[in-house]
Every structure is written in structure tokens, then in C-alpha cells.
Amino acid sequence: MPKWDSQIDNWITEVLKKKSRLGRNEIYHEVNNRYKKARHKTISLSKDVIAGHLKFLIENGIVGKNDVGQRGTRIEHFLTPDAIRQLQTKAQDLKAL
Numbered sequence: 001m002p003k004w005d006s007q008i009d010n011w012i013t014e015v016l017k018k019k020s021r022l023g024r025n026e027i028y029h030e031v032n033n034r035y036k037k038a039r040h041k042t043i044s045l046s047k048d049v050i051a052g053h054l055k056f057l058i059e060n061g062i063v064g065k066n067d068v069g070q071r072g073t074r075i076e077h078f079l080t081p082d083a084i085r086q087l088q089t090k091a092q093d094l095k096a097l
Helices: 006-019 024-039 047-059 081-088
Strands: 063-066 076-079
Touching: 006 024, 006 047, 006 063, 006 076, 006 081, 024 047, 047 063, 076 081
Parallel strands: none
Antiparallel strands: 063 076
């Protein structure tokens, strides 16, 4: 099993802090661009990797999503109010989760 990369979690929160509400594909593209630039890679992260990190962040109350449960509707991800408060005070340490 590969080592958990908490930097991906940080990139997701940075993207959501900057753009507030995004779909999974938009998050995927933004995080992939940061990954390639930071790691000097040409290979992309898989969508499963991003999905796993989003699931982790949702389960830990950092990211929320609006899902009405209706097929064909857009699901948007966003930072929870608690996460926004913690990021503003720079108290959010994703490695501690």
C-alpha cells in the first residue's frame, strides 16, 4: 500500500479556499497541475487518488459536498465553516488527522 501523501490534502484545501465550490473533475485538474509543477512530473495522479483524498477530507469534516442524490446533477465540494476558520488562523494541520 502506498504511503499517504498529505500534500495532496493540502492542495485540495488550497484549491477550495481559492475557488470556494468545485466539482470533483475541477479539483482533479487543479491538484494535478500543482502536483506536476511541484514534483516536476509529467505523469498525472489518478482520479482514484483524488477521490480517496476527497473521501478522507469529507470524513474528517474538512470538506463538505452538496449532493441531492439525483442522477445528473452537479456535486460541488467546499470547505466546511470549521475548516475555513482553522485555515484563517493557520491552525489546520492535516498531518495530524
